[in-house]
Amino acid sequence: MGAWSRYGLKVAGGDGGIIVWPAKDGLGGVGRIRSAAHVKWWPVWVGFPGSSSGKLAVASRRCRQGNSWAGWRNPQLFSDPTRIGRSTDSTGREVLISCGAALDHLRVVMAAVGWQANIDRFPNPNNLNHLASIAFTPIDVVTDAELARAEAIVIRRSDRLPFAAPPQWDSFDPVLRHTVDAHVAVLDVIPDDSRPQLAMASQLSEQWRRYDSSYHAELRWWTSGLEEFEGIPPSALPSQAEAKELDVSRQFPVREQDQRHADIAPDRSKILVVSTYDDSRRYVLDAGEVLSTLLLECTEAGLATCTLTHMIEVSAARDIVQRLTQRSELPQLLIRVGQAPQGEQPRPPTPRRPLEDVLEIHRQ
Numbered sequence: 224m225g226a227w228s229r230y231g232l233k234v235a236g237g238d239g240g241i242i243v244w245p246a247k248d249g250l251g252g253v254g255r256i257r258s259a260a261h262v263k264w265w266p267v268w269v270g271f272p273g274s275s276s277g278k279l280a281v282a283s284r285r286c287r288q289g290n291s292w293a294g295w296r297n298p299q300l301f302s303d304p305t306r307i308g309r310s311t312d313s314t315g316r317e318v319l320i321s322c323g324a325a326l327d328h329l330r331v332v333m334a335a336v337g338w339q340a341n342i343d344r345f346p347n348p349n350n351l352n353h354l355a356s357i358a359f360t361p362i363d364v365v366t367d368a369e370l371a372r373a374e375a376i377v378i379r380r381s382d383r384l385p386f387a388a389p390p391q392w393d394s395f396d397p398v399l400r401h402t403v404d405a406h407v408a409v410l411d412v413i414p415d416d417s418r419p420q421l422a423m424a425s426q427l428s429e430q431w432r433r434y435d436s437s438y439h440a441e442l443r444w445w446t447s448g449l450e451e452f453e454g455i456p457p458s459a460l461p462s463q464a465e466a467k468e469l470d471v472s473r474q475f476p477v478r479e480q481d482q483r484h485a486d487i488a489p490d491r492s493k494i495l496v497v498s499t500y501d502d503s504r505r506y507v508l509d510a511g512e513v514l515s516t517l518l519l520e521c522t523e524a525g526l527a528t529c530t531l532t533h534m535i536e537v538s539a540a541r542d543i544v545q546r547l548t549q550r551s552e553l554p555q556l557l558i559r560v561g562q563a564p565q566g567e568q569p570r571p572p573t574p575r576r577p578l579e580d581v582l583e584i585h586r587q
């Protein structure tokens with residue numbers, strides 16, 4: 224099941240595979256994973272979103288069993304507030320969502336190499352940045368489904384183009400709903416006839432920030448393409464013509480580029496809303512874990528996805544989203560789900576910080 228790479232165990236294929244543990248030269252150590260602040264872009268390394276705001280402290284001792292490592296000491300997940308986008312994420316909510324997604328990615332990857340993650344969330348009431356303590360127990364059998372779920376981490380991309388309607392949605396809808404634990408979050412699909420109101424909420428969030436220079440400066444920096452290891456390259460953004468067909472989307476700076484498809488149709492995606500029972504850190508972290516599950520489930524089904532948080536960042540727009548769900552629960556994020564344009568080639572991964580920048584290994 225894979226082969227040893229420089230820093231860990233390579234599994235599930237793909238360019239670079241999935242690095243599941245800091246085990247340089249076959250020796251475990253103490254590792255800290257640091258990454259960035261937004262929830263929109265997903266990586267290959269360690270199952271962590273390359274732009275999440277987390278640090279993972281890990282201790283282990285050398286004890287290889289087959290293709291796995293035994294003798295784990297509990298990894299500890301911490302949020303990293305220094306990576307917060309101060310204008311796009313003033314509340315820090317997206318940091319927690321990102322860390323929750325990272326936590327679920329870690330659970331998925333470890334299951335693929337034979338370890339079940341037992342997670343104690345917010346184990347230290349005196350440190351709210353201490354998000355989770357994780358212990359592992361061996362799994363006797365790794366199923367094909369667990370391997371496929373880990374593979375989905377490698378191939379998933381955020382697609383910001385207009386989508387065609389997802390095929391056979393009535394059959395897939397209950398599959399998605401079944402993946403969400405009703406004790407931690409609720410999932411809604413916005414009805415098609417409510418789409419104009421949702422588009423109004425999307426437009427409102429943009430109008431609210433029309434003169435917010437710090438917000439626009441942050442978006443320009445993140446999409447400039449000047450950062451080698453961070454941000455969204457211009458090639459991953461819709462052209463001006465393509466953006467006009469997106470009624471529910473964050474408005475990124477328009478770049479001078481050719482559109483990828485000659486025939487552009489209006490977006491016909493389904494839009495999911497993940498809501499929680501309150502805005503506590505625990506529930507927001509849970510929302511991130513649910514996000515990871517939904518994105519990977521859609522990827523396995525061959526569907527394109529794009530996570531949306533801009534409507535949650537503005538209270539008035541968030542209120543509209545909540546009314547459309549007809550629930551008292553609080554929306555935390557939305558996801559566009561649909562079929563990628565015909566002939567769309569797999570996009571290269573967006574930039575990731577070098578492993579040596581996000582991983583420190585201290586010998587025991």
